Amino acid sequence: MSSYVIEASGLSKSFGSTTALAGVDLSVRTGESLAIMGASGSGKTTLLHCLAGITAPDTGTVGFRSGAGAVVVTGLSERERSRLRREAFGFVFQQGLLIPELTAIENVALALMLNGMPRPAAEGYARGWLAALGLAGMEERRIGQLSGGQAQRVAIARAQVTGASVVFADEPTGALDSHTSAEVMTALLDSTTGQGRTLVVVTHDAEVAARCSRIVDMRDGRIVGERLRRSPEAEVTA
Amino acid sequence: MIARVAWLLARPGSGGIAPTVLPVVAFGVVTALLAIVAGGAQTFFTWNDDTALIYQVLAVIALVLLVVPLVSLGGAAARLSARRRDDRLATLRLLGATPATVRTLAVLEASVLAFVGAVAGVLASLAVAPAIGLIHFRGEALGTSAVVLPWYVLVAAPFAVAALAAASAVLGLRQVVISPLGVRTRQDAPRLHWVRVLVGVGVVALAYGITSAIGVAQAAILLVTMLALAFGGTLAVLNLVGPWVLRLVATAQARRAKTPARLLAARSVLESPKAAWRQVGGVAMTSFMAVFAGVGVGLLDAAGTGGDAESQLLLEDIRTGILITVVGSFLMVACSVGVNQAAATLDRADLYRSLDMLGMPITTMDAARRRAVMSPLLLTSVGSAVIAAVVLLPLTGIALIIAPLSLVTVAAVLAAGVGIVWLGLVVTRPVLARAAAPAVG
Known part of the structure; x- marks a missing residue:
């Protein structure tokens, strides 16, 4: 049995005359933290969108394996991909992109309510995750009443509360200062790989990438390098 | 300079043509409705018999009722106009344009959209005039010629609507912040106090008093003034109490x-x-x-x-x-x-995109x-x-x-x-x- 949770092969994607991905092969191991690095326009966010089933690639396949079995993400309909994202994946974005009119606990519980869980139970789980991320007592605050770091931890709780086996984070610390950024990365790693889950991070921040177990570098829609954190000398070039 | 920049910005944005078309359609409908209602009302003001005054008063009431949503619509169209230019207006601020310049651009655009919509509205009102003319009052059809406004009013209407849109835009933009980093609606939702309800009850009592005393009004002008006062008072009360009631109900619904x-x-x-x-x-x-x-x-x-x-x-x-x-x-x-x-x-849009993800x-x-x-x-x-x-x-x-x-x-x-x-x-x-x-x- 493969230890890969996501396997992508031959991914290509163009937007008009712009090639975002040009034949990308990438496997994500279960329980690892993978950083996808690259300059702006290198195709890293498009790759994340294809891996997470947000965007359908022009060619190539993405497979996802979980305890429930294996699915070919690229073979699913739009509706099925939405359901997969809702139930199996979690997302953290640069600005948090939380719903401003909802309270912290409602933002987190919403992810479970979308899967049909009754509100009282959903808020119970949400409360637990917020407390685990150091936000006990702030459940009823609205997003505008939280600091950037606190809001990002609410976003992490939202990504985790459904029990997502893979969390995708797109520049999760992009809007934070270095101190808060380190705190948020710690919270993100502890709540994912720290619990046997998988984390895929898109970042241009070398310090953020350095905290992941594996780093792939992208340029012009291709993977041009791969590094393992614990053995930086083992750098390979694709 | 402002006119040249406005022309440059007059291209469809990321939201497609809907944000441009919607205000135009909205102002078109408003103008058409106003022209139709005013056209119908003018017929009543040509009458001089005993019941003419009743028709005239009712026509004025109908017009007042229609003006309230019209003003709200003007502000909404102006806010949409500012928002659909979101990044472009913010970029202009970043390039050094003053808030006044950017606001002028937004107001100018709202006015132009209103003018275009109003012209379409006037044409639409002329197109439906024969159908409106078939409406019966006093047992006979009003007639097409009776419900069409004089030509000088029809020509002036688009300019008046554009001016109204500009005024609404100025008011509407007070709720929008155009900073170099983007355009956002001001997030100030002050808590609404229950004292509003007390004030409301007081005004309703006053309005009731006025309507009770309406029989003493001998002169038509006095009658209309008293009616307008009672009417305006009740409208003001609704505006005072309405948001408070909505908040009360929404709080319970959220829970x-x-x-x-x-x-x-x-x-x-x-x-x-x-x-x-x-x-x-x-x-x-x-x-x-x-x-x-x-x-x-x-x-x-x-x-x-x-x-x-x-x-x-x-x-x-x-x-x-x-x-x-x-x-x-x-x-x-x-x-x-x-x-x-x-x-x-x-x-x-960013939030909806993230929710979709x-x-x-x-x-x-x-x-x-x-x-x-x-x-x-x-x-x-x-x-x-x-x-x-x-x-x-x-x-x-x-x-x-x-x-x-x-x-x-x-x-x-x-x-x-x-x-x-x-x-x-x-x-x-x-x-x-x-x-x-x-x-x-």
Whole structure:
């Protein structure tokens, strides 16, 4: 049995005359933290969108394996991909992109309510995750009443509360200062790989990438390098 | 310089052509409705007989009822205009343009869109004039020539509407912050105090006093002034108490909400009860008056008070006037809702995109925004209608028994009005679907 949770092969994607991905092969191991690095326009966010089933690639396949079995993400309909994202994946974005009119606990519980869980139970789980991320007592605050770091931890709780086996984070610390950024990365790693889950991070921040177990570098829609954190000398070039 | 920049910016943005077309359509409908109503009303002012004054007063009331949603619509169109230029206006600020320059651009654009829409509206009013001319008042068709406004009014109308849009834009932009980092609606939703209710009760009592004393008014001008005072007072009360009631109901709804759509809708209203009210408040007075007049007309009709032909015709004409005013009022609210929804959706495009990524179905997002409008609308229209029915309780009961058709007609027209607003929401769904689609890049 493969230890890969996501396997992508031959991914290509163009937007008009712009090639975002040009034949990308990438496997994500279960329980690892993978950083996808690259300059702006290198195709890293498009790759994340294809891996997470947000965007359908022009060619190539993405497979996802979980305890429930294996699915070919690229073979699913739009509706099925939405359901997969809702139930199996979690997302953290640069600005948090939380719903401003909802309270912290409602933002987190919403992810479970979308899967049909009754509100009282959903808020119970949400409360637990917020407390685990150091936000006990702030459940009823609205997003505008939280600091950037606190809001990002609410976003992490939202990504985790459904029990997502893979969390995708797109520049999760992009809007934070270095101190808060380190705190948020710690919270993100502890709540994912720290619990046997998988984390895929898109970042241009070398310090953020350095905290992941594996780093792939992208340029012009291709993977041009791969590094393992614990053995930086083992750098390979694709 | 401003004109040249405005021309450069007059290209479709990321939201497609909907944000441009919506305000134009909205102003077109508003102008057409105003031209039609004013055209119809001018006929009454050519009459000099005994009942002419009643027709003239009723026409003025109908016009006042239609002006309230019109002003709200103007502000909504202006806000949409600023928002659809979001990044471009912010970039101009970044390049050193002063807030005044950027505001002038936004106001200029709103005015131009209003002018274009108003021209289309004038043409539309001319196109439907033959149909409007078929409406019967005093037992005979008004006639096409009677309902068409004088040519100089029709020529001046687009300029007047554009000026009104500019004024609304200036007011509307007070709620929008155009900084170098983007355009956002000011997030200030002050808590609404219950003292509003006390003030409201006081004003209603005063209005009641005025209407009770209306019999002493001998001169027509005094009668109209007293009516306007009572009317304006009640409108002011509705504006004072309406947001407070919406907040109260939305708070309870947010607490009880079991589904994501219900929770999002209730929280969306709580974000700014005043904004929710602005959108639908126009129908409050219309619903109130529709029931009030419907009961009165029904009773008079059934009691045979209008034994003579002239009185019978008057009752019939009042019923016609109610229907026209209610439908017109709801049509304006529908336009206002359409424009507001397009603006709100564009403003929150990033959020909708992220919710789509999280796997939230578009149907859930759509249900949430629909509920956020329909819930206050139903509360406002049905609530006002029920209050009117309660105020007239014994009479409402009698009317229901001896003249049910009159009340059923009013209820059906109110239901049709709610349906028109619902349609306004449906037509803006493509804007939501486009906003939620993954960004290219």
